Structures are given as C-alpha cells and as structure tokens.
Amino acid sequence: MLALGVALVLVTADVMQQQAQRHGIALARSIESYASAGVPEEAFTIGVLAPGDAQRVTEQVTGFRELRRLRLWTVDGTLLYDSHADSTGFPDGERLDTATREREPVAQVVTVVRGEQVGGTETTLLDVYVPVQQGRVVVGAAEVMLDYQGTADAVSSAVRTVTLVVAGGLAVLWVLLFRTVRNASRRLQASALENARLALLDSLTGLPNRRMLANRLARAIEESTATGGTVGLALLDIDRFKDINDSLGHDRGDELLEQVAARLRGALREDDVVARLGGDEFAILLPDIQSVADADAAARRVRQLFVPPFMLGDLALHVDTSIGVACLPDQADDASSLMRMADVAMYTAKTHRLGVSVYSPEEDDSSPARLVLLGDLHRALGVADxxxxxxxxxxxxxxxxxxxxxxxxxxxxxxxxxxxxxxxxxxxxxxxxxxxxxxxxxxxxxxxxxxxxxxxxxxxxxxxxxxxxxxxxxxxxxxxxxxxxxxxxxxxxxxxxxxxxxxxxxxxxxxxxxxxxxxxxxxxxxxxxxxxxxxxxxxxxxxxxxxxxxxxxxxxxxxxxxxxxxxxxxxxxxxxxxxxxxxxxxxxxxxxxxxxxxxxxxxxxxxxxxxxxxxxxxxxxxxxxxxxxxxxxx
Structure with missing residues (x-):
C-alpha cells in the first residue's frame, strides 16, 4: 500500500501539473490570438513593429489578469514586441525552434527572482511559446508568461493532502484524490472563465461587448462565405437617452439599459448575438438569415419589444428606438463596411423618425460625408452669403x-x-x-x-x-x-x-x-x-x-x-x-x-x-x- 500510495501521489502530482499547464497553454493561445490580431502581416517579415501597432497589441491583451509579460519573436529570434518595453532580448532558442517547427505551444515552468539577492521575492511563472500563423505559414512565436504561483501552490497543497490521506486507506485515498483534482480543476476553470468574461463581456448588462461581437461577426462572415448564406446586422439606439439620464439620473439610466438587455436577450434566436457597443447603443448579429427582408422583419419585431413600458421603480417609462439594418453580401463586403452601413441606416432611421431603416445608398449622405458636411456648416456660420x-x-x-x-x-x-x-x-x-x-x-x-x-x-x-x-x-x-x-x-x-x-x-x-x-x-x-x-x-x-x-x-x-x-x-x-x-x-x-x-x-x-x-x-x-x-x- 505504501508503494501504491507513493505511486498515486507521484501520478497525481504529475497529472495535476499537466492539467494546470494545459489550462495555461489554452489561455496563452487565447492571448496570442488577441495579440497577433493587431500586428500587420509584414511586421514579422521585416522584424519591426510600428509604435501604433505596439500600442494596439497592448490594448488587445489588457483584460487578461494572469498575464505577466508578453513578447513577440520572429522565426529567426528577432524581438518584435515586449510588454515591458525592452528593445532587446534573447529567446529560448530551443523552445522557439520547437514551437515554430512543430506548430504547437511549448510550455515550461520558470522561477523569477525580483529584488536584491538577499530579501528578494521569487515568483513562479508558466512560460509558453505559442506559434503565430498567418494563413498556413508560421511567421513567429508569442512568448506568454502567466502567473503560475497560485496554481503551483494549489498543486503543492493538493499533493500534501493526498500524502496525508494515504495512511487512512487506499479507498479513502482515491475519494480524496478525485475531489482534490476536481476542485483544483474548477478553480482553474473559474479563473479562466473570469478572465474571458472581463475581456469579452459588458460589465453592466453581461452582454457581449464590441470585441466579442467582432469575433462572432468574423466567424459568421467566414461561415456565410463558405455556405453562400446571408449575415444581417442591426444597430439599435435608444431615442433621447441623454434626456432620460439628465432627468432621472444615471442610476435609472443604467437600470433601463439592463432591462433593455434582458428583453433583447430573451426575444431572439439561440444563434443570434446581442451585444452592447457602449452607451445606449446595442448590436444584434443575425448570422444565418435568408434575405434582407427577413433581417428587416426581425428588426421590426425587436422594436415591438419596446412597446410595453419599462418600470423604473414606480415610474412607467415609454422608450422608443431607432434601428438600422444592413446585410452581407447584399450591401457590404466585409465586417467593417457592414458595421458602417448599419450605422448609416440607424442614423437615417433617427433623422427621419422611421423607427427601422434598411441601408440604402441613396441615404448614405452621412458617415464620412456627414463629417465633411458638418465642417462645411461650421464654415457657413462664419460667412455672410x-x-x-x-x-x-x-x-x-x-x-x-x-x-x-x-x-x-x-x-x-x-x-x-x-x-x-x-x-x-x-x-x-x-x-x-x-x-x-x-x-x-x-x-x-x-x-x-x-x-x-x-x-x-x-x-x-x-x-x-x-x-x-x-x-x-x-x-x-x-x-x-x-x-x-x-x-x-x-x-x-x-x-x-x-x-x-x-x-x-x-x-x-x-x-x-x-x-x-x-x-x-x-x-x-x-x-x-x-x-x-x-x-x-x-x-x-x-x-x-x-x-x-x-x-x-x-x-x-x-x-x-x-x-x-x-x-x-x-x-x-x-x-x-x-x-x-x-x-x-x-x-x-x-x-x-x-x-x-x-x-x-x-x-x-x-x-x-x-x-x-x-x-x-x-x-x-x-x-x-x-x-x-x-x-x-x-
């Protein structure tokens, strides 16, 4: 039993460490996808990243709490980006070569000493080299350093617990092993889910934010391109929301936004995505519709959700909306143009009090042109003719x-x-x-x-x-x-x-x-x-x-x-x-x-x-x- 117990302890420790590393590698993959999305394709080729692109990479990964350092390497070991702003450095050549050759992440637990040699602090990190691919070509690797101290402590604690329990009997030992592994896994999963929630969800309404909408929109467009389907996008804006905030207070305004989110979330199909873009603006992604007319009909059904009043305390508040609709490939070629045209349609609906408006080229006198017209109006107010x-x-x-x-x-x-x-x-x-x-x-x-x-x-x-x-x-x-x-x-x-x-x-x-x-x-x-x-x-x-x-x-x-x-x-x-x-x-x-x-x-x-x-x-x-x-x- 002693030999079996020792074997169980060793196997358990190894399994938990591997499981913890798999969770870390999964998180590192997610961080790499956000980081590399902001890097131009030619940057890995020439080995130089513009300051603006570097700033965009920093903003992309800001929401990940476990991230301690991020470095981007080219295939030949040139440092392209360092979140600590170091301009020079040397990669782990062996792991860099392995990651780019095998096209799989390579992880290693490392210990970092901070401060003076006497009285300094040690921190355990999980250092992962994740290959960066553009198309099917590996152009470099992202070195993602994650806080591993809590995980290492949790693993050590679990191992000690298992060792003490072995003396009580093999049967009890297996039960406690199972519970320990499960609890540790849940803690790691909860931590990963919390990081994802902070990065991809709106803190007020719990709806997907602009970043998640962009991801879902890109995926929906990719699938529609392969199947020949239609993707619809509706942008919704609450009319006179500023007046509501000014007259009732921002707390009531936030309460209204939460109720709007609940109505939208409960009235759409399972595959549809409702996101809050910011302020009083919401987006509804219709990833698989038959035609522009269907998208228009869906938007009009959404607008009917606002007919019943919203109860803000004892106040029954009637709220109206303006909704703009655009579809791909009928009216747009990519995600950016689809978003812009839905915004133009929403502006048209608000300006002409239409409630719902489908994008029309004849109405596209706004967006870039609107800015030009606004500048002309500034000038016209200063002249006399x-x-x-x-x-x-x-x-x-x-x-x-x-x-x-x-x-x-x-x-x-x-x-x-x-x-x-x-x-x-x-x-x-x-x-x-x-x-x-x-x-x-x-x-x-x-x-x-x-x-x-x-x-x-x-x-x-x-x-x-x-x-x-x-x-x-x-x-x-x-x-x-x-x-x-x-x-x-x-x-x-x-x-x-x-x-x-x-x-x-x-x-x-x-x-x-x-x-x-x-x-x-x-x-x-x-x-x-x-x-x-x-x-x-x-x-x-x-x-x-x-x-x-x-x-x-x-x-x-x-x-x-x-x-x-x-x-x-x-x-x-x-x-x-x-x-x-x-x-x-x-x-x-x-x-x-x-x-x-x-x-x-x-x-x-x-x-x-x-x-x-x-x-x-x-x-x-x-x-x-x-x-x-x-x-x-x-």
Missing amino acids: ELELHYQPKIDLRTGRTVGLEALMRWRHPTRGMLPPDLFVPLAEQSGLIHDLTRYALRACVEQLAVWRERGEPVPVAVNLSAHDVTSATVAEVIEHLLATHDVGPDLLEVEITETALVSDPSRVVPVLQRLADAGVRVSIDDFGIGNTSISQLRDLPVHGLKIDRLFVADLSATGREGSEVVVKAMVDLAHSFGLQVVAEGVEDVRTAEVLRRLTVDQAQGYLYSPAVPPDRLRAEDLPRDADPRHAVT
Whole structure:
C-alpha cells in the first residue's frame, strides 16, 4: 500500500501539473490570438513593429489578469514586441525552434527572482511559446508568461493532502484524490472563465461587448462565405437617452439599459448575438438569415419589444428606438463596411423618425460625408452669403389675405446648391451647432422685420426654435436683446416649438415660454397631434396658437381616409375652446383648403399659396400695407 500510495501521489502530482499547464497553454493561445490580431502581416517579415501597432497589441491583451509579460519573436529570434518595453532580448532558442517547427505551444515552468539577492521575492511563472500563423505559414512565436504561483501552490497543497490521506486507506485515498483534482480543476476553470468574461463581456448588462461581437461577426462572415448564406446586422439606439439620464439620473439610466438587455436577450434566436457597443447603443448579429427582408422583419419585431413600458421603480417609462439594418453580401463586403452601413441606416432611421431603416445608398449622405458636411456648416456660420431665411405666407382662410409669414432656414452650399433644412438641421442638433443656427435665424429674422417696418410693411413672422434651445432661458435673453437693438415690437415676432419638445421636458420649457409671452412674443405649438400634450397642459400653457401637423392635413386630401375630418375638427374645437388660434401647414390643393375652412381652421400655409421664397421675391400681397399686425393674427 505504501508503494501504491507513493505511486498515486507521484501520478497525481504529475497529472495535476499537466492539467494546470494545459489550462495555461489554452489561455496563452487565447492571448496570442488577441495579440497577433493587431500586428500587420509584414511586421514579422521585416522584424519591426510600428509604435501604433505596439500600442494596439497592448490594448488587445489588457483584460487578461494572469498575464505577466508578453513578447513577440520572429522565426529567426528577432524581438518584435515586449510588454515591458525592452528593445532587446534573447529567446529560448530551443523552445522557439520547437514551437515554430512543430506548430504547437511549448510550455515550461520558470522561477523569477525580483529584488536584491538577499530579501528578494521569487515568483513562479508558466512560460509558453505559442506559434503565430498567418494563413498556413508560421511567421513567429508569442512568448506568454502567466502567473503560475497560485496554481503551483494549489498543486503543492493538493499533493500534501493526498500524502496525508494515504495512511487512512487506499479507498479513502482515491475519494480524496478525485475531489482534490476536481476542485483544483474548477478553480482553474473559474479563473479562466473570469478572465474571458472581463475581456469579452459588458460589465453592466453581461452582454457581449464590441470585441466579442467582432469575433462572432468574423466567424459568421467566414461561415456565410463558405455556405453562400446571408449575415444581417442591426444597430439599435435608444431615442433621447441623454434626456432620460439628465432627468432621472444615471442610476435609472443604467437600470433601463439592463432591462433593455434582458428583453433583447430573451426575444431572439439561440444563434443570434446581442451585444452592447457602449452607451445606449446595442448590436444584434443575425448570422444565418435568408434575405434582407427577413433581417428587416426581425428588426421590426425587436422594436415591438419596446412597446410595453419599462418600470423604473414606480415610474412607467415609454422608450422608443431607432434601428438600422444592413446585410452581407447584399450591401457590404466585409465586417467593417457592414458595421458602417448599419450605422448609416440607424442614423437615417433617427433623422427621419422611421423607427427601422434598411441601408440604402441613396441615404448614405452621412458617415464620412456627414463629417465633411458638418465642417462645411461650421464654415457657413462664419460667412455672410450661404445661410439665408426664406419666408412662406400664412393665409387667413376666411378672407384669403396674408396675415403673417413663417421663416424657414435654407443653405446655399457653394458646391451642392440649395440644401433644405431636413438635411442639415438634424446634423446641427446632434453636433451642438443648433444653438448657433438658432441665433443666426433669430438675428436675420429680426433684422428683416426692421427693414419691413421702416418701409411701412409690418408683418408678423414666425421662427422655429429647436428643442435644444427652449430648455434654457438664454434664448429668451437673445430675443429680448435683438428686439431692443433693432427697435422691433415683440408683437411682430412669433416663435414655434414642436409638441415633442414641450412634452419631453415641460418643467424647463414652460418657464422659458412664459418669459417670452410676458415679453409680448407670441408662442405657438408646431406639429400638434404627434406628441402627448394633455388637455390640462394645453389649457395652462402660455401659448396663443397651435399648428396642425401636416400628416393630418395630408389625410384630408387622401381618399379613403375615414375619420380624418373628425380628428382635425376635434383638434380645432379643443384649441378654440381655450382661445387658441389654429394653423394648418402643408396645404397643397383647393379641396384641402376648402375642407379646412369648413372645419373652422383659422389660417393655412403651403404650396397652394406660395412656397418659401427669399424676401426680395415675396409678392406685394404677401406684405400687406397699413395693417395692424396685432389684429392680423388674433
């Protein structure tokens, strides 16, 4: 039994050491794959690694906690990279040759002494030479040094335990051996899984992060290339997430992200991958779909997940999303272009409020081109001949006379011609230039009002304010200063804000509107009907009118739209009951104008009367003389 026990102890120690080394070699392989991914193919040939590539290698392996040192060697023993920033060194030639020749990792346990000879510390490391392959050619090796002290201690402890147990009997000895080996294996496996989790998973939601998504995407593309299948990618962004963070706090924002992750994870196929890219942006990888239409349908099903409210404590929060979809090989050739085109599609969905948008070349006016356009907009705000205001008349439906104008921004781009606001205003809102754009519009409008007043042609003009502007009293200060500087009466200026902006943050918007109203500036609600303004809010708001959204006006002229007149009439009656004026925009035919007049809508504007034109092209009837503007719009 003694001989058998000794044999068991020796065999057990050897088995555990080999098992520990196999785990270390597996981890070393994983580290090598991340490290070599950031090294250009020619670096191993010429033996030189650029500083930027070296930095990328360092970032790739940062998440591995057991890594103590990483060095990259060429086949002939030239040092290509050292995580300790050493520029020279010599490899273990025998193990380097064996690893590159056999194409298999070669591991060895080494002891490193740190500090002075007396009082220094010894550390046990597992030194693994892992061959680096590009294609089928071995171009070098990665020397991965892993912390092996804990593993060595665990093995030593297990061996001592086995030795003590042998005296108690061979049967008990086998039981304890089994449990010791299993526990040690679990500890090693848990350590490896923890390293992988930290490197590849999002810490907040537990979803795969950008790095794991890239790995899965590359694998899915490789399989689809071999089988001729289709790979879909959907990028999802939570609308107005910054407002949620600002109003409810970042803790609530994080809680919302966790709930979004749970819904996405539980609603997709087993093979699909849901990843969090950062912030409020998620990605959904559809590795095996039949067509672009199927990817679009899947994205629309995902969007339906956001219909039920999210419960943040006692608050039921309704959240909307914008999703962009792109597919390979239909719309992209590789992972990078697939990601870019899905991002373009998501930007299109957000800009045009589509909810879900499939990539279209016609909409690809963003990404690199968007950056160029943003730079052009910066420049245009500093010159005097590109941005300009056009004016569209507002017509009294009872008399047919012009009673006011709306100022609309246009951009006369030097190479692209006249650009409508839908193309550059959303870009300005996202980049922060909207405040400069609003100040330009207010300044140009008030200056034009002063010109018309001096010519005896006073006419009220409405200017649109962005949701980003009406949350701060600064815009009211700007308006008051401009009116005083140009000696323009406040009753000649009207500001329009969207109903969506009003609903999103009423506690900050309403005081600004009240200050404008107190100064004599009229305030109207634009795009009424698409937000969620309550009757009590409408009654108490300091506004004098509302503008029916063009979607409802278009329904009046469309055939087969039952109930459209009832909806518009309800809006008109509600507004009139509160003493508010009603304006309909987007009127393009006589029939629609007649229906609006019959529904007692007060004013209308649209192509039926005139498009928006520069001030020098306005007709005489668009600038009524000898008219009191206060009577014209009340």
